[in-house]
Amino acid sequence: MAADDPRSRASRTGGPVITVTTTVPATGGTFVARHEGRVVFVRGSAPHETVTARVIDDPATLESARFWRAETIDVLEPSVDRVPSIWPEAGTDGVGGADWAHIALPAQRRIATDVLAELLQRAKVTSFPLEDVQVEPAPHDEDGLGWRTRVRFAVDADGLVGMRGWRSHEVFPVGENPLAAPAIRELDLPSWTPPEGTEAIDAVAPSADAPAVVLIGRDLDPGAVRIPGSWGEAHVLVQNARGLHVVRGAETVREKVGDLELVVGATGFWQVHRSAATLLGDVVAQDLAVRAGDSVWDLFGGVGLFAARIGPAAGADGEVVSVEGNRRAGHLAAQNLAGIPGASARTSDAADWVRQQKRGVDRVVLDPPRAGAGGELMELLAERVRERIVYVSCEPSTLARDLAIAEQRGWRIEDLRAFDLYPHTHHLETVVVLERA
């Protein structure tokens, strides 16, 4: 075996190299195979193909493990869904973050649909016909490229600006990085030598502002940053152990959503796909169907995206409260909602907030992080929301768990739509409308 043969790299990591044939998709972007009777979840593969793969579990636990996890190192008989990767630097022994770059885009959406339906079925969610579910592309997203408006680069000890591998601290070259928005690619960060002490770089491409570059490093000196010409008018920030420092520009950026303009922290959460904020804002506004005078909570509200979108429908006689756990984001939400009568922002844990609101509310939109809402919050909402819940989820496994709780507490699914807002990855966004059964 030659020194540069991927299988020699595999053997250096310690796991056995096996030959398997995959079948159906599993969660987390993997595909199911069997090896000597044991289930193996294979990453970097596609449905129904034969690959050599290296097992990545701790060698000490392999004998007793019920299943193994493995990553593809060579394709022997390709799947009909396999295409030349849109990002050759991604995958096994390369950058993470594009684990389906080698699967045809329509097939990615078909596979994500199957995984979502399987998760809902396994959680025993029964109030919606799963055959009606179909992952939809974002509007005008023909190739799934150039969508990522937030990218984290990693910097290795030699100053190479690249990206981390999957489950790895190793930094790999990024090449063309085709998922990044053009404004991020134009910054040309991989050709730049960052100041000593830089551990990571966040690049942000807002829809209504110059890009932002945030250099991250415990001991990084803001005075050591030399801004290259390729960054144009970019905001430049340093995040070190003492806090966030503005080198040039501002620590916030402006994002446009339809007619709205919102202020967002350059280091804070914002929907990543270039079309996501507008699309989700439109879908949530339509699904929530707020009427004048309604009371509404926007839980896990970030900087107030959904509250700003639905606030005018509730009007001055209504009440829309955006509830956000992060203090900085909550402060920006208050700023973004200041001009909308009846809308306001609170900084609070979502479940704490709902527990304190004994009077209940007409409608709720919630958009939790991947961990989902969880049992306590779902039970509180099932009790305190009078008419409608719209659940926006970026993690179908926790969504399925939470929907099952809602059904057990007397709610049913009125509508469910899923969107491919993370093309060339296994992730997807789902929006569910719940009503009392």
Ligand SMILES: C[S@@+](CC[C@H](N)C(=O)[O-])C[C@H]1O[C@@H](n2cnc3c(N)ncnc32)[C@H](O)[C@@H]1O
């Ligand atoms: C997926 S983001 C959604 C933000 C917003 N809806 C948007 O679309 O821009 C989830 C948000 O929940 C916040 N968060 C996380 N845990 C929370 C909690 N326990 N209570 C309230 N907010 C929380 C995060 O800070 C983050 O802003």
